[in-house]
Amino acid sequence: MDANETKQRILEAADGLFGALGFDVTTTRDIAERSGVNKALIHYHFGTKDDLLEALLEGAYAKLGAALQASLATPRASLTAQVDHLLDTYADFLAEHRAFSRIVQREVASGRHVERIVERTLPMFQLGVAWMGEALDKPPRDLDAVNVLATVYGMVVTWFTYGEVLRRLTGKDPFSPAALAARKRHVRKVAHLLLAELEGGR
Amino acid sequence: MDANETKQRILEAADGLFGALGFDVTTTRDIAERSGVNKALIHYHFGTKDDLLEALLEGAYAKLGAALQASLATPRASLTAQVDHLLDTYADFLAEHRAFSRIVQREVASGRHVERIVERTLPMFQLGVAWMGEALDKPPRDLDAVNVLATVYGMVVTWFTYGEVLRRLTGKDPFSPAALAARKRHVRKVAHLLLAELEGGR
DNA sequence: GTTGGGTTTAGGCGCTTGGTCAACTTCTGG
DNA sequence: CCAGAAGTTGACCAAGCGCCTAAACCCAAC
Incomplete structure (x- = not known):
């Protein structure tokens, strides 16, 4: 999986979860699980959770x-x-x-x-x-x-x-x-x- | 401070904070501090945080x-x-x-x-x-x-x-x-x- | 074949959270 | 005046949080 696909997957998972559950209630672990990506990669690619939003x-x-x-x-x-x-x-x-x-x-x-x-x-x-x-x-x-x-x-x-x-x-x-x-x-x-x-x- | 006043104070603080910050982001400690009431009293009078809402x-x-x-x-x-x-x-x-x-x-x-x-x-x-x-x-x-x-x-x-x-x-x-x-x-x-x-x- | 930078990983750290608890005080009916 | 209920307290807990780190991995460039 190349880096762009990783970022895309994270964005899609975050979009779905923020929409369904809300920003505060969604955890980086949720996003990682849903996107099938390691938790640390979210921070590696996007910085903080706020930056991701x-x-x-x-x-x-x-x-x-x-x-x-x-x-x-x-x-x-x-x-x-x-x-x-x-x-x-x-x-x-x-x-x-x-x-x-x-x-x-x-x-x-x-x-x-x-x-x-x-x-x-x-x-x-x-x-x-x-x-x-x-x-x-x-x-x-x-x-x-x-x-x-x-x-x-x-x-x-x-x-x-x-x-x-x-x-x-x-x-x-x-x-x-x-x-x-x-x-x-x-x-x-x-x-x-x-x-x-x-x-x-x- | 009688029990009714306590409950009222908690409700007012919660109303203000839920409105200003959101339910998820507001902590029971915030509510306790703003209402000038012990944190445990929130649970004593209202049960869970959801019940309070x-x-x-x-x-x-x-x-x-x-x-x-x-x-x-x-x-x-x-x-x-x-x-x-x-x-x-x-x-x-x-x-x-x-x-x-x-x-x-x-x-x-x-x-x-x-x-x-x-x-x-x-x-x-x-x-x-x-x-x-x-x-x-x-x-x-x-x-x-x-x-x-x-x-x-x-x-x-x-x-x-x-x-x-x-x-x-x-x-x-x-x-x-x-x-x-x-x-x-x-x-x-x-x-x-x-x-x-x-x-x-x- | 080796080097080096971009990417991925498991694990864990420090902190905050909602909720509980036993002890203490205050109120109230008999 | 007293016993029990109602109310209040600070200390405490397990769980979960965002974020970080150190090491491993991958692969193109030389």
């Missing part, structure tokens, strides 16, 4: 950022189409990287590693604010950029963070293709309502 | 449930007014019990203590679904009860869970009276858009 977030945010930028870079017929595609891209990313939103949400709710997360989120957030300001130059009262972004973000992310709760509450799988498609339609629908109001109010 | 959640959910039921029990002039008051009640509760949403969010995102949280949430959720079904007998496509509830829930809760992130992103205090009032107006506004669509589509 950072490497994980680094990779995920890079992927997410690339996907979102690609979506924004492609011109669409309408503002609505642009937003729709962006939201779908985001939802698809979260669906594919199920652990990601849970890790982020948990660390944010703990107040730990917040700096790192803010660091990565800030450019996207600023992009969103700037983009909203550009597309709609006079947002109506109660629909300012920060509140709208927080609402849309919460709407998208909550489905994934609360997946297990929703599963138990509804008795259905919230991550089934049908349920995911329905959720995406719902998110788009709400976004359309917001857009209509934003455009109507200028 | 449960006692905490129990109390918070009882308060929340009472507040929401009181809001629903009072008849209002319109459906909109009813919803507005309910949302305000919820937001006020979260603003007053800042640690609560963070604790819940973190535990949910960890997949731990989910049973307990589902147990408490289920009745409220079912109430919400039933109530939506009653008030609006044919919800339009893409605005089914589960999705709408998840959206509204996410919208309200995200502001509090991501408080620290928002503070850093915007440079402003998201929990200042002005910001909270603005957030409440925004949430009501979005709820109104949803309601209009729900009522128009039947």
